[in-house]
Amino acid sequence: MSKTLFITGASTGIGAATARAAVASGWSVALMARSEDKLTALVDEIGDAALALPGDVTDLPQVEDAVAKAAAHFGGIDAAFANAGKGLDTPGTENGDPEEWRQLVDLNIMGLLYTARATLPELRKTKGHLLLTGSAAGRNHIKGSIYGATKWFVHGYGGNMSDEMRDWGGRCTVISPGMVDTPFFDTPKPDKIQPEDIADAVVFALNQNPRAELREIHIMPTG
DSSP, X not given: OOOEEXXXXXXXXXXXXXXXXXXXXXXXXXXXXXXXXHHHHHHHHHXXXXXXXXXXTTSHHHHHHHHHHHHHHHTXXXXXXXXXXXXXXXXXXXXXXXXXXXXXXXXXXXXXXXXXXXXXXXXXXXXXEEEEEOOGGGTSOOTTOHHHHHHHHHHHHHHHHHHHHGGGTOEEEEEEESSBOSTTSSSOOTTSBXXXXXXXXXXXXXXXXXXXXXXXXXXXXXX
C-alpha cells in the first residue's frame, strides 16, 4: 500500500508540482487549498491517488477536518508538507499595511502551526515526516523584510520540531528555496528555480532511509 502525503497550498506552484512528483514516486496525496476548482482539476489530472480537500489553512477546524478526511480515505498519513504561504504587496514597516501583516502571519506562521498540530497525531502513528516551506529569506537578513521574518520563524520551528519528533522516530525537513517561478510573483521568472525542482527535493527528503533525516534542503537558482 502506498504512503500518503498531506499538502497545503496544493492547487498551484510548489504544492501542485509536489503532488505530481510524489504520485510519480508511488505516494498518494491529500491536497488542501482554498481554490476548489484548481484542486479538482489537479485531482482529475492525477487520478485516484489524489484527494481534493478544499479549505482555508488559517482556520484550525478546517485543517483538522481535512486531515481527518485524508486519514480516513487513505488509511493514515505518513507525511505532511506545510507549504501554504504568501508575500506582501506593500513591503516595509513604516509604509506597510498592518492588515496585510496580519494576513501574512496568519498564513505563513499560524497556518503552518495549524497544519503541524492537526497532522502530528497521525504522523506519530506512522513515525512520519513533517516538511515545511522555508525560504532563502529565512536564512539571510533582507532590509526590513517582514515576509523574511516569518520565514525565519519557519526555519527555527523546523529545527525545534526535528528535536521533538526524533523522540518517537519522526523527521522534520525545511525546504528552503531561493526565487521560484510560481504565481507567488506577479511576473514570470523563467530563469529561476522551477516548482518541479522543489518538488524533486521534497520527494528526495521523503524517500531517505528512515534512519536519515535531512533537516534542511537549501536550493538556489544558478542564474
